[in-house]
Amino acid sequence: MKRVAVLGVTGSIGRQALEIVESHPELELAAAASGSQPIDGLAPLTQVGGDLTELLDRTEPDIVLNAVVGFAGLPATLWALERGVTLALANKESLVAAGELALEARERGGGELLPVDSEHSAAFQCLEGRAAEQVDSLVLTGSGGPFRGRTRDELEDVAPEEALAHPTWRMGPKITVDSATLANKGLEVLEAHFLFGLPYDRIEVVLQPTSIVHALVRFRDGATLAHLGYPDMRVPISFALTHPERAATPIPPLDFSQGLVLEFEQPDLETFPLLALARRAGEQGGTFPCAFNAANEVAVAAFLEGRLSFLGIAATVEETLAAVEGERARDLGDLIEADAEARRLAEKELVA
Numbered sequence: 215m216k217r218v219a220v221l222g223v224t225g226s227i228g229r230q231a232l233e234i235v236e237s238h239p240e241l242e243l244a245a246a247a248s249g250s251q252p253i254d255g256l257a258p259l260t261q262v263g264g265d266l267t268e269l270l271d272r273t274e275p276d277i278v279l280n281a282v283v284g285f286a287g288l289p290a291t292l293w294a295l296e297r298g299v300t301l302a303l304a305n306k307e308s309l310v311a312a313g314e315l316a317l318e319a320r321e322r323g324g325g326e327l328l329p330v331d332s333e334h335s336a337a338f339q340c341l342e343g344r345a346a347e348q349v350d351s352l353v354l355t356g357s358g359g360p361f362r363g364r365t366r367d368e369l370e371d372v373a374p375e376e377a378l379a380h381p382t383w384r385m386g387p388k389i390t391v392d393s394a395t396l397a398n399k400g401l402e403v404l405e406a407h408f409l410f411g412l413p414y415d416r417i418e419v420v421l422q423p424t425s426i427v428h429a430l431v432r433f434r435d436g437a438t439l440a441h442l443g444y445p446d447m448r449v450p451i452s453f454a455l456t457h458p459e460r461a462a463t464p465i466p467p468l469d470f471s472q473g474l475v476l477e478f479e480q481p482d483l484e485t486f487p488l489l490a491l492a493r494r495a496g497e498q499g500g501t502f503p504c505a506f507n508a509a510n511e512v513a514v515a516a517f518l519e520g521r522l523s524f525l526g527i528a529a530t531v532e533e534t535l536a537a538v539e540g541e542r543a544r545d546l547g548d549l550i551e552a553d554a555e556a557r558r559l560a561e562k563e564l565v566a
C-alpha cells in the first residue's frame with residue numbers, strides 16, 4: 215500500500231490523480247491540499263493554502279504528487295526531494311526555478327523523482343535503463359497550441375478565451391496560456407535539462423499537432439525511440455503513482471484502423487519568442503530560469519485579468535530578464551529573493 219499526498223487536488227491534474235488513486239487498491243489518499251477551494255472530508259488530512267510542508271510533516275506520505283501550479287509548489291518539491299520521499303512532479307515551475315538547489319536536495323535525499331509532465335514521463339520511459347553515453351539527444355514534442363501558424367499581426371488582439379481554447383489538452387488556465395505562447399515548451403526544455411542532465415544543445419523541440427507522440431530519444435547508433443499514446447494525462451499520472459508496476463488504466467491503446475496522422479514541424483521562434491527566451495535563460499544559468507518563470511507567471515496572470523496583451527507576455531518576460539542580475543542562488547532564501555525581485559520588475563514592465 216502506498217500512501218499518497220495530492221497537492222493541488224482541485225486542479226486539472228489533481229482531479230485526474232484522485233481518479234487514479236481511487237481506482238487502484240494499492241494506492242491510498244493520505245492527504246490533499248488546495249490553494250483556496252474547500253476540500254473538507256476528501257482525505258484523512260487536508261489543508262487549504264498556507265505552508266504545505268506542514269501538511270506533509272503531519273502526513274509522512276510515501277509519494278507526494280505535486281500538482282500545485284506555479285512557484286508556490288516549490289517548498290513541497292524541496293520537502294520531498296530532501297527526505298527521499300518519492301516525488302511525482304507535475305509542478306514543473308518548481309524544478310525550473312530551483313534547478314541546481316532541487317538537484318542537490320535530491321542527491322541528499324536519494325529518493326525517486328518521477329515526472330508527470332507527459333513529455334518528460336515519455337522521455338523518462340524511453341531513457342529508463344539506458345547508459346547516459348548511449349544517448350545522443352532528446353526531442354520534446356508540442357502541439358503548437360491554438361495559435362500555431364498565425365503571424366504576430368494576427369496575435370495582437372487575441373483575447374484570453376481564445377488562448378484558453380487548446381486544441382488537444384484540457385488543462386488549468388496558466389499552463390493553457392503557456393501552451394499558446396510556447397512558454398510551456400520553454401519551461402519543459404529547462405525541466406528536461408534538470409531531470410535528465412542533458413545540455414541544452416541536446417534538447418530539441420518539434421511540433422506534432424495531434425499530440426500523439428510525446429517525446430523521442432535519439433541514440434548514438436542512429437536509432438530513435440518514441441513514446442506514443444492518446445493525449446490523456448491519466449497515463450503519466452498513473453505511471454508515476456504506480457511506478458515501476460505500470461498499472462492498467464481505462465485509456466484505450468492506439469487504434470490504427472482509421473489511419474493515424476503523425477506530422478512534425480518546426481516551432482516558429484519569431485512569432486513565439488518565449489521558447490527561445492527560456493532556452494537562453496537556461497544557458498545563462500544562475501537564477502535566470504527562476505526569473506523567467508516569475509516574470510512569466512506575472513505576465514500570464516495580467517493577460518488573464520485583461521491588463522496585458524497576448525504579445526505583451528513575451529515582451530514583459532524579455533524586459534525582466536534584461537533587468538535581473540541572475541546571480542546563482544546559494545540557498546532557498548536567495549531563490550525566494552530572486553523570484554520576488556523578478557516579480558517586482560515584471561509588474562513594473564506591465565505598466566511601462
Ligand SMILES: NC(=O)c1ccc[n+]([C@@H]2O[C@H](COP(=O)([O-])OP(=O)(O)OC[C@H]3O[C@@H](n4cnc5c(N)ncnc54)[C@H](OP(=O)(O)O)[C@@H]3O)[C@@H](O)[C@H]2O)c1
Binds near residue numbers: 266282388
Ligand atoms: N493540466 C495538465 O494537463 C498539466 C500537464 C502537465 C503539467 N501540468 C502542470 O501541473 C501543475 C498543475 O496544473 P493544472 O493544470 O492542474 O493547474 P490548475 O487546474 O490551475 O490547478 C492548480 C491547483 O493548484 C492549487 N494551488 C494553487 N496555488 C496554490 C497554493 N499557493 N497552495 C496550494 N495549492 C495551490 C489550486 O488550488 P485552488 O483550486 O484552491 O486554487 C489547484 O488545485 C502545473 O505546474 C502545470 O504546469 C499540468
